[in-house]
Amino acid sequence: MKRLDLTGQKFGRLTAIQIDENRHSGRIYWHCQCECGKRTIKSRQLLTTGQTTSCGCKLVDSARERFTTHGMSSSIEYFSWFHMKARCYKTYDKEYKNYGARGISVCARWLESFQNFFSDMGLKPSKKHEIERIDNDGDYSPENCKWATRTEQANNTRHNHFVTIGNKTQTIAQWSRELGIKNQTVRNRLYHGWTPRDALTRPVSISCQKRSTHF
Helix, strand or coil, X not given: CCCCCCCCCEECCEEEEEECCCCCCCCCEEEEEECCCCEEEEEHHHHHCCXXXXXXXXXXXXXHHHHHCCXXXXXXXXXXXXXXXXHHHCCCCCCHHHCHHHCCCECHHHHHCHHHHHXXXXXXXXCCCEEEECCCCCCXXXXXXXXXXXXXXXXXXXXXXXXXXXXXXXXXXXXXXXXXXXXXHHXXXXXXXXXXXXXXXXXXXXXXXXXXXXX
C-alpha cells in the first residue's frame, strides 16, 4: 500500500518536510517545520485530523494573548481587575478578609476576561479613581460597580443606612437580602417617612403609603 506523501503540505502552522524513517512504533511520523522557526516531529494521524497545528507555540501565544489582554496588561485598569479578583479569591491576599471572606465575589462575565471588564467599566477617569461597589455588601458586577475616588467612596459609605429591628442591626442592603425585598424599595419607603420595621416588612403592594418615622 502506497504511503500518503505529505511533503510540502501545510497543517496550520506546520509544513511537512519529510517522513521519519527511524520510527518503528507502527505509526507514521513526519518532520515538520513550524512558522515560529522550530522543527518538530508529529504523527501523520494528528496532522491529517487537525489535532495538531503547531510545534506547541500556538498554545503559548494564545496564553500570552489572554494574559496581555491586547496590550493592556500594564494599564491601571488591568491592575484594578487583577487585584479585584485577588481580594475575592486569594486567601493569602491582605484584603481577602474584607472581601472573599465576607462572601464578596466577582460576576462570571468579569471572571471570564479582562476584555469584558474593560468593556463594561471603560477607562479610569483618573489615577485616583478605584472600583466602587454601589452596594457595599454586593458583588463585583456591571450593575453594582463604578469608578469613584476615595473621597466619593467615603461619602457614599457615610450615606449607608443602618436599621435596627429587635436586637439586630444591619445595613439596608443586608436586610433586603435577608427579607427578600428590593433595596431601592426600602430606601424609597424610608424617604417617604416609613418606620424601619414597616419599610422592611410591609407587603410591596402598599409601598406607596407613607408611615411616620421613629428613628
